[in-house]
Amino acid sequence: MNFKKLALVAASLVALSACASTHPELALSEQPMLEQQTVSLDELASLPEPARRLSVAVYRFDDLTGQNKPNENFSEYSRAVTQGGATILVQALEKAGNRKWFTTVERASLPSVLQERQIIRATREEYGGRNQPALPPMTFAGIILDGGIIGYDSNTFTGGLGARFLGIGGDVKYRRDTVTVYLRAIAVQTGEILKSVSTTKTIYSVGAQGGAFRYVGFKELLEIETGFTTNEPPTLAVRQAIEKAVYSLVVEGLVDGYWSLKDQSLAQPLIDRHWKQKDGVFGVTSVKATLEDYRNAQNDRNGTRIEPPPSDEPQVRPSPEGQIQPEVQPGLPPAPPAPVYVLPDGRSPIPGAPSAKTAPVQ
Template sequence: MNKTYQVVLFFAISTLSSCGAYFNQPFNNDPARPGEKSTNSHLLTSLPPANDPVEVAVYNFSDQTGQYKAVENGSTFSTAVTQGATTILIKALEDSGWFIPIERENLSNLSTERNIIRNTKQEYIKNLNPNEPPLPALLYAGLILEGGIISYDTNILTGGIGARYFGLGGSAKYRQDRITVYLRAVSTNTGEILKTVYVSKTILSQGLDGSFFRFVKFQRLLEAETGITQNEPVQLAVQDAIEKAVRDLILEGVKDRLWAAQGGREVNQQLVDNYVAEKKAEEDMGLYDRLLIEDVPENNLSFSGGLSLMDGDYSNKEPGYFARIGYQKRLFPNLSIGGNLNYISLDNGRQFKGEFAGVDINARFNFLPKDDFAPFVYGGPGFLMELGNPDLATDEENLESNFFKFQYGGGLRYLFNSRLGAQIFAEHNLITNDKLDNFVHGKRDDHYFNFGLGLNIYF
């Protein structure tokens, strides 16, 4: 490869892969600006107005993880998450419009200031104005909101990819952390815990880099590198999780008729229906954003078809076709057993062409039985029976109509829901003799491949 071309290619790849760095580099100091909105900010503020906002008190919504920031060298006393979660929660309650937050975090400051005002008024009343009204009473809360940030898990998912060739290379890396928030509503009249909600939020960090290291001529070394890292702010992740928790608390309260939205029964029912559907979809997601399908029935009827490819003693190979009806019975979460009825057409062009009916018995291992998209492998014995007479038989003594075989394969399965799915697979079938194509030659037995696509019905 021409050296000039290599250099140009390197800078092109680096610029494209790290375009965020080149087109959004900060060169100047930015002025102060309003705080960013999280993903759930709009969802929280777009709720319909409350019929009667509730006075709530938040004494403390703290970091209960006890974790400090991880550093590569030395130690640090900086906490991993913000210590101002109470302030974030109060802001979310205020923005929602469903609650009237009451100052309780710094109640001693408020009490001191009220005492100053009360003493001043007493002196004013006594000396100047006997008709001065007294200091109004403090609002009291119908609800107390408790909870906190209860976990901060680092490196729950890490990975990357990279390559290097003749000094030209690049890599991409990513890491996910996870923060968890609990929020509960407590009745001040009875002390009963009315509702508890639980929210988790992942925090993404990713990095891209590219480098070039090459001797372009004698005693001339060209070395260049570029890269970018992007880390999701932890404070914004905490804000997102808290706002989500407040929204879920509001909708849980509407569901249990603790409070209601303006607009009557129809508006409230629509809020509940949307929330239940959203919650069901979220609960079906696993820890690593895997969609889990619960309550999949243990019986499975499949209809499949595709291409077959003969690999026998003839060099000419033409694609055939096959059709299949199968049944699987799940014995354990990862293991099922079943059988298939097959119709197969095998084709070697002018040398051999045959049609077969067959039966397979397979044990199947499902790697991720509850995931909507998952791999599987299977294997077992089988039997083939030839239909009709083969074309162009070369040796009457070699003719056979029944064949024992073994098959194994693997594929990918996708579940649309708990009742319906699809699969794509590849399969290798090993005949126990060399007579499938009516020609015995060499030391290897005949075999063929199936490549198929199917529909699964669970019942």
Template sequence: MRTSTSRLGAESEQYKALKELPEPEEPIVVAVYKFKDQTGQYKDTETGSSWSTAITQGATSILLRTLEESQWFIPIEREGLNNLLNERKIIRSSRGGYETQNGDQPLIPPLLFGGILLEGGVISFDSNLMTGGAGARYFGLGSSGQYRVDRITVYLRAISTSNGRILKTVYTSKTILSQQIDVGIFRYVAFQRILEAETGFTYNEPAEMAVREAVEKAVYSLIIEGAIDGLWNFKNDSTESQSAIASYLKEKEENELTDIFGSKAQSNQSRLSVGVRANAWNYNGDYQSQLFPSVSTDVEWRFKKPFALNLAFGYGTLGSKEHYQGEIGLSELTIKKHWFPQQSSTPYFRAGLGNIVEIDNNVLNEADQLDKAHLFVIGALGYEHLFSKNLAIQAELNYRYLLDDNLDKTIHGNYNDAFWELGVGAKYYFNQRKNKQKKTREKITKPKSP
């Protein structure tokens, strides 16, 4: 590793978008007294918290630089106003001493005053918003990775200094990503000889860069919002300015359908859905297990988020390789819980009761009767991803434990018959809430009669 020479600060993608905005009709003089960290958060360490703050305390300087670089504003000094006034007093005192010798001295120009006052700050720092990782090791060779996502939130408001009215308030947020990846080996290569090696790296997104990008986005939003409301204007009402407004409005519309994790929300998802799944059944009974294919379908009704009622039907072959094989049908009723119902991707859990009906098997003779009822309990873990407005894919692993030990016609051991199921499939959500939402929207926008 080598030390590097000093360089100019790196710029973000949002800074480039800010610089590409069309010119203003006239730059606006703004005053910023304090744009500070209001989170009260301290850095987390392995032993707890330290006295170092999690967020930079120089957010005012970041905002002043962003205002200056945008070319839309003329920022004036207010954070160090006492220092500025003291320096002006020194100038007046020094000039006063020369008045008797050299005559009248020119007056100090008056200070600029801001027509708009900018207030706000970094109001939130959410640590460990999302954490995760994965790893694998085989015969002493393995690798693992971990990640953590934090988030900061910035509010910025413009206030008229003539009457104190709040003209516009904007709100932006930025995630901070931390990653760690390592690879290692630990293996006996010979008698009393061990090979051990490891390597890895970590990446921590600078919190200052995240604050700066959030502030730049806030200034960008304030400029566009103010132009839309007529608080200030572009120099030329050109295609470029209209394109900037249209692009911002499109982003704002998409943001309304996006959750805090950056995923598309499922707010337009219907309560009613149907699904189909291809499965593999693994018998766990009194004989040696074997995998058999099966199919299933289900109907689901979300009666209250995140809970749903799921009615499922399945058909397939279940049993062992040489002894019992039965062609069965099953039905089950379960309660299902989506852990993140507002996200496009969510794990889920379901549990309930069901019944197995034998259609045919290789054990009984034609004169014997098939069993019509084998009650069971089921527990399932799954994952669902909504990749379009109405269509989702899902994968599930479940375990069905029978309340009797007679499915394979053999009663043996301390446990009843059971079987595992692993399946993947698709689910379709009916779009039945559109009319209801439309009527609600019309009701809200319809003016009240006097």
């Protein structure tokens, strides 16, 4: 029996050593993947076609948090979020409406572009290209998009759960971080800030551990440990926040009339959906009800929210005598005077109103 065990262990060691001897760094290697599809990216790509494309420029979109990676064991000098926010923003603009919303001009590498154009001119002059047509003018932008990653809050929510019985058990721990992005659109001709939006994205980290430590027989001790940890990539979270910011900027620009859709009938459903998402009631069915239903009803399991009915009480305004009188609509007879209320000691609670002794009987 012992010989069989030894043979099995030896075979396992030989197999492991063979794998390690040939490219051990590729033992757990995976193939590269294309861009990960997210809900925010699908939402951005599904925007309806605009009436005309917008020419925009992105000079910078920096990490303004100043935060390093959170680490409870030692000082960490790596940044908590990506430093390539401008690159992510340019890609999000390219994806908007299936490449129909924005014409993005290069500004981050503008010195390199100008240098390359200068090389073309110098080469033409040096090698007889003076009779060739001039270089076309560079595209200028009507809107500058600016902003940055302005917040990274770590450990905004932490917790865990564990249990153990007779030496067998496990535990789960989790942590939530939050990243915040601001984006604003600036009109080049006037310098006016047209719109400013902000979005937040949560980042979850979860760790699970389990194990057993108990005697299974006389002088036989069983000890097993296992576990895993998963961390949501902060770069992916920043990308989703920027994509959502671009989407919000487009929709709120539709609200204010800065740009429009080719099919304007699609604007109102898009705006309604955006406001419901912003108010936190997206996917909630609203129904009309009486005032009594509104006061007594609670949200049911289907997510139905009862809206209050329009008020049927007349609007009131203070009269010159200090009395509260109903608002008189044009063309209607004046309302009767309101009754005079008095306190137990005979005084009126309304300043300047007559007391009970002098007040007329209603």
